[in-house]
Amino acid sequence: MTVDIGRDPVTNKRKQKELSGFKTKREAEKAAAALITEVEEGTFVQEKNVTFGDFVKTWLETYKKSGVKMSTIRVREHESGRLTKYFENMKMKDITHKMYQDAINDLKTNGRLSHNTISGVHSTGKMIFSKAVELKVIKADPTQFAKLPRKLTTVEELEQEEEVVKYLEKGELALLLKTAQEQGFQQDYPIFLILAYSGMRAGELCALRWSDLDMDEHTISITKTYYNPSNRAQEFYLLTPKTKRSKRKIDVEPIVIEALKQHRTWQKELMMKYRKTYYKGDFVFTRTDPLNVGYPIYIRTIENHMRRLLKLAGLNESLTPHSLRHTHTSLLAEASVGLQEIMERLGHKDDNTTRNVYLHVTKEKKKEASQKFGELMRSI
Structure with a gap:
């Protein structure tokens, strides 16, 4: 099914979007109706085919010009690199909430990273995908509602913990x-x-x-x-x-x-x-x-x-x-x-x-x- 999504602002030619992959005609019609509503309300986003790896490179170059300290830039490069291992060649628009949550969870279970480190990676991830939404590269932010994994401490472990005083008398x-x-x-x-x-x-x-x-x-x-x-x-x-x-x-x-x-x-x-x-x-x-x-x-x-x-x-x-x-x-x-x-x-x-x-x-x-x-x- 093809839906008219307006005209190209440069060429003034009509733009159309092909909808496919539906099991029934009714599902296709519902999807088309929803798309037409978005176009009419001005909320439609034509997602782009840029990969995560390419987008991160562009984002980092822009981030470097925003006046942040060199040490902060280095941290963002390192943290975005951890996410790039999961998504480098994937299109931004194809990264789902579940994929992102699975990556965050994997940093804990297999990467064995600390909570603070994972929190930093997640903060960088939110910055990247938020910018992608702003630039209309993607429609939805997969980092939204993502939860950081935490180690559950038992009562016994809590009772056995000793306070380590990190200073000299x-x-x-x-x-x-x-x-x-x-x-x-x-x-x-x-x-x-x-x-x-x-x-x-x-x-x-x-x-x-x-x-x-x-x-x-x-x-x-x-x-x-x-x-x-x-x-x-x-x-x-x-x-x-x-x-x-x-x-x-x-x-x-x-x-x-x-x-x-x-x-x-x-x-x-x-x-x-x-x-x-x-x-x-x-x-x-x-x-x-x-x-x-x-x-x-x-x-x-x-x-x-x-x-x-x-x-x-x-x-x-x-x-x-x-x-x-x-x-x-x-x-x-x-x-x-x-x-x-x-x-x-x-x-x-x-x-x-x-x-x-x-x-x-x-x-x-x-x-x-x-x-x-x-x-x-x-x-x-």
């Missing part, structure tokens, strides 16, 4: 810093001191320049973060902070300023030694190998050095530089600093982990206050 932090000062590599002590005393992210520390420091006012301005997807020292990028609130100025203790001054003295000697090749980027913490001297230090280097120090100190080796951010939170909470002030210092509006660490510490302090009050009353 005050005495443990002191031991880590002492180990860094006495057994660490050249830049270890000021690196881990500043991470612990400021709560900044490792990427923010790698991007830190001397011009960001005010030695007189004892402040550090955090305005950028380090990004190096290729892991080549000279191919790094300085990006805007993670969020708008990540741009901030924080006060630090005199001990941090003093350590930075001593570090600066050592760095000047390094600059003189390699004065012909030293990369003059004004970075506070840099690589020291002759070929890349002066370029920002790798985040991975900081992680490796921390693992070494934790082992030397006999501390939990699973902790990371980000754990020092949580350590900073716990110590501020112990010092009775409010959650809002801590959030502002860390540079984010809200964060469940930070909130949980804060509540954990303050809960213990409340218990301690109650115990002290009880002891006081018993002494009367």
Whole structure:
């Protein structure tokens, strides 16, 4: 059965759509009537034959020009690539809701991806198909109403779960810093001191320049973060902070300023030694190998050095530089600093982990206050 769907706006020739594959004449007539209604109401979409793989390539090129950060683009490329494995050569219009849901489920069962990873893939999928609907490549969005698979936790598993506190206690932090000062590599002590005393992210520390420091006012301005997807020292990028609130100025203790001054003295000697090749980027913490001297230090280097120090100190080796951010939170909470002030210092509006660490510490302090009050009353 053939249905007239209007005229081509360029050639003014009549356009027709062939309907086929129906078991009965009545089914064909119902489909034709529905199509005519769509044409008359202006809701008809002439779906195109573009494949998923080709559409994603076009979408990514447009997405790159939308002003998003390079790191975000890289994430979208990676996530769309996971969907491309399922749909690359399929026409966009042929991808059904069930096909999409099956792909999402397969990422969990066979891909063994985490819930957060699958959630990211799904977010990218929604962006792709939403754009396809907007451009009238497809009529319906197969991602609509798709559900993310979740692992069902039994009561027994929930009861057996142990809370893993990903931060150092005050005495443990002191031991880590002492180990860094006495057994660490050249830049270890000021690196881990500043991470612990400021709560900044490792990427923010790698991007830190001397011009960001005010030695007189004892402040550090955090305005950028380090990004190096290729892991080549000279191919790094300085990006805007993670969020708008990540741009901030924080006060630090005199001990941090003093350590930075001593570090600066050592760095000047390094600059003189390699004065012909030293990369003059004004970075506070840099690589020291002759070929890349002066370029920002790798985040991975900081992680490796921390693992070494934790082992030397006999501390939990699973902790990371980000754990020092949580350590900073716990110590501020112990010092009775409010959650809002801590959030502002860390540079984010809200964060469940930070909130949980804060509540954990303050809960213990409340218990301690109650115990002290009880002891006081018993002494009367």
